[in-house]
Amino acid sequence: MDKFTQLTGVAAPMDRPNVDTDAIIPKQFLKSIKRSGFGPNLFDEWRYLDHGEPGMDNSKRPINPDFVLNLPRYAGTQILLARDNFGCGSSREHAPWALLDFGIRAVIAPSFADIFYNNCFKNGILPIRLDAATVQKLFEAEAASEQPWQPTIDLQAKTITTPEGEVIAFEVDDTRRHNLLNGLDDIGLTLQHVDDIRAYEQRRATEAPWLFPGRG
Amino acid sequence: MAAKTLYDKLWDAHVVRSEPDGTSLLYIDRHLVHEVTSPQAFEGLRMAGRPVWRTNSVVATPDHNVPTTDRHVGIADPISRTQVETLDQNCSDFGIDEFRMDDIRQGIVHVVGPEQGATLPGMTVVCGDSHTSTHGAFGALAHGIGTSEVEHVLATQCLVQQKMQNMRVTVKGHAPEGVTAKDIVLAIIGEIGTAGGTGCALEFAGEAIMDLSVEGRMTVCNMAIEAGARAGMVAVDEKTIAYFEGRPFAPKGAEWEAAVAAWRELHSDADAVFDKEVVIDAARLKPMVTWGTSPEMVLPVDASVPDPAAEADKVKATGMQKALEYMGLKAGMPISAIPVDRVFIGSCTNSRIEDLRQAAEVAKGKKVAASVKQALVVPGSGLVKQQAEAEGLDKVFIEAGFEWREPGCSMCLAMNADRLEPGEHCASTSNRNFEGRQGKDGRTHLVSPSMAAAAAIHGHFVDVRSA
Numbered sequence: 001m002d003k004f005t006q007l008t009g010v011a012a013p014m015d016r017p018n019v020d021t022d023a024i025i026p027k028q029f030l031k032s033i034k035r036s037g038f039g040p041n042l043f044d045e046w047r048y049l050d051h052g053e054p055g056m057d058n059s060k061r062p063i064n065p066d067f068v069l070n071l072p073r074y075a076g077t078q079i080l081l082a083r084d085n086f087g088c089g090s091s092r093e094h095a096p097w098a099l100l101d102f103g104i105r106a107v108i109a110p111s112f113a114d115i116f117y118n119n120c121f122k123n124g125i126l127p128i129r130l131d132a133a134t135v136q137k138l139f140e141a142e143a144a145s146e147q148p149w150q151p152t153i154d155l156q157a158k159t160i161t162t163p164e165g166e167v168i169a170f171e172v173d174d175t176r177r178h179n180l181l182n183g184l185d186d187i188g189l190t191l192q193h194v195d196d197i198r199a200y201e202q203r204r205a206t207e208a209p210w211l212f213p214g215r216g
Numbered sequence: 217m218a219a220k221t222l223y224d225k226l227w228d229a230h231v232v233r234s235e236p237d238g239t240s241l242l243y244i245d246r247h248l249v250h251e252v253t254s255p256q257a258f259e260g261l262r263m264a265g266r267p268v269w270r271t272n273s274v275v276a277t278p279d280h281n282v283p284t285t286d287r288h289v290g291i292a293d294p295i296s297r298t299q300v301e302t303l304d305q306n307c308s309d310f311g312i313d314e315f316r317m318d319d320i321r322q323g324i325v326h327v328v329g330p331e332q333g334a335t336l337p338g339m340t341v342v343c344g345d346s347h348t349s350t351h352g353a354f355g356a357l358a359h360g361i362g363t364s365e366v367e368h369v370l371a372t373q374c375l376v377q378q379k380m381q382n383m384r385v386t387v388k389g390h391a392p393e394g395v396t397a398k399d400i401v402l403a404i405i406g407e408i409g410t411a412g413g414t415g416c417a418l419e420f421a422g423e424a425i426m427d428l429s430v431e432g433r434m435t436v437c438n439m440a441i442e443a444g445a446r447a448g449m450v451a452v453d454e455k456t457i458a459y460f461e462g463r464p465f466a467p468k469g470a471e472w473e474a475a476v477a478a479w480r481e482l483h484s485d486a487d488a489v490f491d492k493e494v495v496i497d498a499a500r501l502k503p504m505v506t507w508g509t510s511p512e513m514v515l516p517v518d519a520s521v522p523d524p525a526a527e528a529d530k531v532k533a534t535g536m537q538k539a540l541e542y543m544g545l546k547a548g549m550p551i552s553a554i555p556v557d558r559v560f561i562g563s564c565t566n567s568r569i570e571d572l573r574q575a576a577e578v579a580k581g582k583k584v585a586a587s588v589k590q591a592l593v594v595p596g597s598g599l600v601k602q603q604a605e606a607e608g609l610d611k612v613f614i615e616a617g618f619e620w621r622e623p624g625c626s627m628c629l630a631m632n633a634d635r636l637e638p639g640e641h642c643a644s645t646s647n648r649n650f651e652g653r654q655g656k657d658g659r660t661h662l663v664s665p666s667m668a669a670a671a672a673i674h675g676h677f678v679d680v681r682s683a
């Protein structure tokens with residue numbers, strides 16, 4: 001998993017509550033055997049004018065010119081500004097996989113669905129909870145900016161600094177912050193105990209060598 | 217030293233480290249992989265640039281999606297085909313042994329593992345499939361895992377686990393003639409319910425269990441998951457040891473001797489204490505048939521479909537009512553009066569050579585009833601199929617009007633082309649009778665192989681002891 005320390009990037013407004021996982025990545029794409037490659041189908045129903053199916057050439061599909069991520073101003077978006085209950089719906093990890101594959105590394109919202117919130121951390125995405133009034137202020141600052149609006153998120157300091165120079169503090173629990181700062185997913189955490197695993201194998205290979213074929 | 221259960225022994229031997237709250241890293245000896253639950257795990261490894269920790273602990277074979285006819289023309293369904301091809305690609309990229317679709321050793325992963333000696337007594341065995349409990353039949357600690365855990369085990373050889381509770385089901389005395397392993401486990405589930413083993417490692421013990429062949433014990437452990445337990449297990453005895461001698465992945469020579477000595481310790485100590493104990497009297501067991509949409513909705517073949525009105529528990533009564541509606545059955549009708557439209561002999565529960573022998577014995581010299589649209593026999597592996605053909609069982613089945621197929625999961629979950637039509641009743645040797653499991657609106661009745669064969673011959677359920 002990629003580390004998340006500091007990020008300065010374009011933020012795009014997703015100005016509606018209850019964006020569910022099926023909107024983030026429609027269910028016909030869940031049959032895929034991959035966890036990457038969902039990016040072109042992120043928000044598929046909103047992004048394109050036709051109905052998407054796996055295997056289509058997305059570059060040839062009619063684009064919805066009004067959808068926020070299709071506007072030139074939001075090219076290269078890495079941060080989403082969102083409303084209440086972002087990521088509700090199914091427990092599958094395809095939603096964070098799709099966001100990540102598109103290039104989104106952080107989502108700022110007043111609230112998130114629980115499982116989605118967890119799954120974000122597992123996949124290197126930082127979900128930031130702020131009170132609704134603060135989120136509203138960010139939406140307004142973004143809308144008022146002439147240039148693409150690029151805040152800086154500092155996970156070490158737990159702050160968001162707006163291009164206007166305002167500093168906003170946010171909360172995130174220490175373990176999750178530590179893991180994200182160091183790029184540790186569940187596997188990464190277990191791999192911190194590589195020495196224990198190797199020691200176990202060595203001991204066990206003497207006790208029960210038949211469990212370790214080819215180890216001489 | 218405190219007396220230990222079999223589960224305690226297996227757990228203790230595999231703990232790499234423990235946190236103060238009991239969360240432990242458990243070392244995994246054998247990882248079995250199939251095409252459905254592994255692609256995103258391999259993808260995850262690729263994205264993170266991680267290798268497989270120990271490739272020779274992994275054995276793979278496609279099973280869920282493989283066609284059971286016309287293998288040479290490949291897989292027609294594009295999604296199934298992609299999954300199987302992806303498994304092939306992943307195994308070759310990561311250097312993992314795979315029995316591919318055209319390999320004689322290919323088959324249902326839970327049949328193939330023990331058959332190859334890839335599963336051995338005393339091992340921890342995992343697979344991205346809930347019926348991994350099957351492998352506990354040999355005194356192994358075996359359970360199913362999810363895709364993110366598949367990736368975790370591939371990358372680290374470990375699983376993050378909390379210890380489960382100890383539960384023992386003792387089937388005491390000897391089972392009557394005509395009562396098979398499948399009937400025993402269905403009776404156990406009928407008794408303790410589908411949540412009876414939740415949170416437990418479930419040991420099956422008692423004379424009736426130890427009387428079973430190791431293949432019969434696999435049938436019992438296979439359905440531990442339907443009794444709510446992620447892991448089922450049986451102690452090692454001489455039958456277990458004899459089963460593994462000479463298997464391709466089994467130890468040889470001096471290592472074999474050392475292994476056997478260690479395996480002989482794989483039983484619960486006489487004074488070990490279990491958190492939960494259930495005792496069942498084998499003498500009163502009969503051939504069983506499920507009538508509803510949960511494996512616990514099961515009765516002896518000579519019983520009648522139960523009446524929800526007679527059930528005091530309101531929630532249960534509603535569940536029964538819904539099940540009867542789905543199954544198209546009337547309270548009070550004899551189970552033997554339920555007509556059978558299709559018959560499926562196969563699945564990781566009952567597709568081994570002994571299962572096929574039992575079914576063939578019933579089918580021999582008989583004909584599948586005209587009212588039965590299809591009767592399928594799907595061996596669990598290419599080697600089971602080969603063995604059955606060497607014994608002439610294929611001819612017995614074909615002459616009786618059964619279809620003889622290529623190995624795979626087939627109609628157990630209807631991921632390939634084999635499935636029920638809406639409303640059809642199926643006598644099935646598989647393990648789940650959930651709504652839609654064998655095809656949309658299909659009606660599954662779980663039975664033993666001999667009961668399934670008898671139902672095929674008669675067109676309805678019959679007591680195989682008098683058929």
Ligand code: SF4
Nearest residue numbers: 347563564625628629
């Ligand atoms: S035979 Fe059925 S239960 Fe067994 S692994 Fe295949 S699909 Fe699962």
